[in-house]
Amino acid sequence: MRAVWQALTRRSGWLGLFGATLLVVLVLLALFGPWLDLPDPTRTNLRARMVGPTITWFSLGAHPLGTDQLGRDILSRIVAGSRVTLMVAGAAVLLGGVLGTLLGLISGYFGGWVDRILMRLVDIQLALPLMLLALMVVAALGPSLRNLIGVLALVSWVRYARIVRGQVLAVREREFVQSARAIGASHSRIILRHILPNVLTPALVVATLELARVIVLEAGLSFLGLGIQPPDPSWGRMLADGRTYISSAWWIITFPGLALMLTVLAVNLLGDWLRDFFDPRLAVR
Template sequence: MKPFLSALLRSRAGLFGFVLVMLFVAGAILAPYLGLASPIRSSLTSRMVAPTWTGLFSPGAHPLGTDELGRDILSRILYGSRTTLLIAAGAVILGGAVGTLLGIVAGYYRGIVDRILMRVVDIQLALPLMLLALLVVAAVGASTQNLVIVLALTSWLRYARIIRGQVLALREREFILSAHAIGAGTWRIMIKHLLPNVMTPVLVIATLELARIIIMDAALSFLGLGVQPPSPSWGRMLADGRVYITTAWWIVTFPGLAILLTVLSVNLLGDWLRDYFDPKLRTAR
């Protein structure tokens, strides 16, 4: 743990990404305890109030302004981050679990199993993933559970392909051959010996996939196929506020910045993790 933290502290980009990610996670967790205005309560007397830092800690303060219905922008961004991060994390975990398992199975068994699974991956990769997500959400309906499943459906492919390559290299290593020699079962070898040795690439892929899924979730919400009102979501905030961009710029600017900074921080952290776990890249730097 100590070498990991020291390497992180030496990387400005990695540290910046890590700090921003932690801030967004903390904001999402602590949102109900910060004394903010309700993210769904409208106030027509407070419509499109401009951002102001005067009386920041007073009960009626709106540091990031209000939207066209008088709802507090800061509160909606923080509560929206809870939904966004929950969906993205759920999709990453589900997609990662399915993709890693199928990648291990394909790489270990090879032959017909490998060919079938990889052709499924090729076919799905040939389809525009955003279009696939739109079609599935339109068919099954927009809910948190459905979004997690749909976004995981677009995510498992990358895990499967990369983990398969890792397993093809690992299966000829001495410790795997030794496990075979002492009579270890197939699933025992895959779970006990192969899985721990592919967790590093899984972690790196998961971090980079998290950023992509956050963007896809925002895009679906923008098109009205994400989390439905009155629950706040960043993409929906952009969609609702785009008609006021010339008269109330803050309605779309701050949710847009939230998406930008979240994706940027996750990508920076993912790039640093890739460099840290790859000895060749670490040596080059």
């Protein structure tokens, strides 16, 4: 606890706490959104289309953040979109992290031709623009929630693999690993019992930073019409729908953009703090 408090007293620590608070608020909204007294995010009402925000100092109107071109409530769509965004991004980061960590363990531990093949695959994928690769895969398989999670995991595993491989190369030469090998421990036991616990921390930091990138990538695919499909709300899709009305109904695109910006900012601040906490040499004092 003392180390945590010392880390929080740094400037990056307070920023990390701010990011964690924003992220907790977003998660709570996503979890308890269905129980809030908000309009149906998919219900249209052409009589109330493009109603401006009705926020005053004393009360909130029927549509605090306004409505879109089909009369749907912006606030309820943002809350519902947060649930979709966190579910997709969380699942993609989990799948990508498991795959990348596993391949990084195998590559760093066994070395040789296995390491060369896996690292060349990493180099090839890193040479391809992520958005282009994601567009190609989604266009080939078709837009769906399952395909979206799969393609986001596919483009995110390489960073885990490279970081974990570098950690494994250092850990496998340490005394406790050599001792386990000397007493005849199997490869799987050495990897799972002795090496994996020592590489989980860097992988966790990468997962936190990768979450922000996956959220932006999901919003980009939804913006292009290859992500979350209507009528399900998505921040990227809301941005795409609102760009036509940016001069006449600014709130349609502004509030989803702010939600996306604050979410990515919160995740990045938390990830930077975790990186500084686990590696004090990088901390800003």
